[in-house]
Amino acid sequence: MRLKARSVQNTGIPTASMADIAFLLIIFFMVTISFEVDKTSVTLPETNIRLEIPKQAAYVSITENGQIRVSSGEEISVPVPGPDEVLSFAAGVVQADPTKPFVLKADKEVPYQYVDGVVDSLKQAKAQVIYLLSMQDTVDDGGDGDESGG
Amino acid sequence: MKIKKPPVSDEIPTSSMADIAFLLIIYFMVTTTFAATRGLDFSLPPEDDTPPMVEKEEAVLIEIQSGGVFVVDQQTMQLSEILDYLKPKLERNPKKPVIIRPQPDAQYGYMVNVFDELRQAESKIGMKVDNISIPTQREIEMFWF
Numbered sequence: 519m520r521l522k523a524r525s526v527q528n529t530g531i532p533t534a535s536m537a538d539i540a541f542l543l544i545i546f547f548m549v550t551i552s553f554e555v556d557k558t559s560v561t562l563p564e565t566n567i568r569l570e571i572p573k574q575a576a577y578v579s580i581t582e583n584g585q586i587r588v589s590s591g592e593e594i595s596v597p598v599p600g601p602d603e604v605l606s607f608a609a610g611v612v613q614a615d616p617t618k619p620f621v622l623k624a625d626k627e628v629p630y631q632y633v634d635g636v637v638d639s640l641k642q643a644k645a646q647v648i649y650l651l652s653m654q655d656t657v658d659d660g661g662d663g664d665e666s667g668g
Numbered sequence: 669m670k671i672k673k674p675p676v677s678d679e680i681p682t683s684s685m686a687d688i689a690f691l692l693i694i695y696f697m698v699t700t701t702f703a704a705t706r707g708l709d710f711s712l713p714p715e716d717d718t719p720p721m722v723e724k725e726e727a728v729l730i731e732i733q734s735g736g737v738f739v740v741d742q743q744t745m746q747l748s749e750i751l752d753y754l755k756p757k758l759e760r761n762p763k764k765p766v767i768i769r770p771q772p773d774a775q776y777g778y779m780v781n782v783f784d785e786l787r788q789a790e791s792k793i794g795m796k797v798d799n800i801s802i803p804t805q806r807e808i809e810m811f812w813f
Contacts, residue, residue: 536686565784568708624776630773634805641807646711646712647711648712650780652708653704
């Protein structure tokens, strides 16, 4: 009796679904990507209370050495020389939209006098709410999660 | 002599599809930045409000010095002790004003730590600190002197 020849085993790795997986990943990245209006590199302070900041909020960032950048939330941030320019910027933003929230993105090591000048300008411009941008505080074993005493 | 033609494949070549897709993935992975989109809200008084007149002596004054030294009503204390100090005062007067006054050379991070601690009063001591103010230097000069 003549035996039927065995079917030939395919030795290649099946790669047909590779493109599907890759395109799924692409869709994930495309959906989650968000374009930041302010890319200033700062070390944010840590807090336990962290509320979601509304989209399209205006940004004021202060670096460790006191450099200030502003953005109305629609375009990339631009540097400004000092708090007086923040006041004129904020006044323009509030005039266009009185309920516009402001986000203060300041380095945790910046001396408070720089922050004071910016907050004062925002108050004078009649801003209604300021969000202090922060990172999630890590809870230590002690449970209270603070970093008191420096 | 008849030349045999090679068979023409009737399939769309998809072998390079994965390469293109992975290139796109690498592009998105490199350009993606995880933006910090959360923070502490700090509501400012409405425009038509007259500034609340608070006697300095009636309020709890938290001064923040450089290096994270917290002086509460002239007593140096740790951040975690502030709420315990405030609790009996809040029990007597739930509207007790608390003023945060960082020194000009104090680091901003410590002000945020104090503000965050006061905002957590409800979960930590069961009482809310309703009246927190962080006056600016200009306001202090205008209203305190």
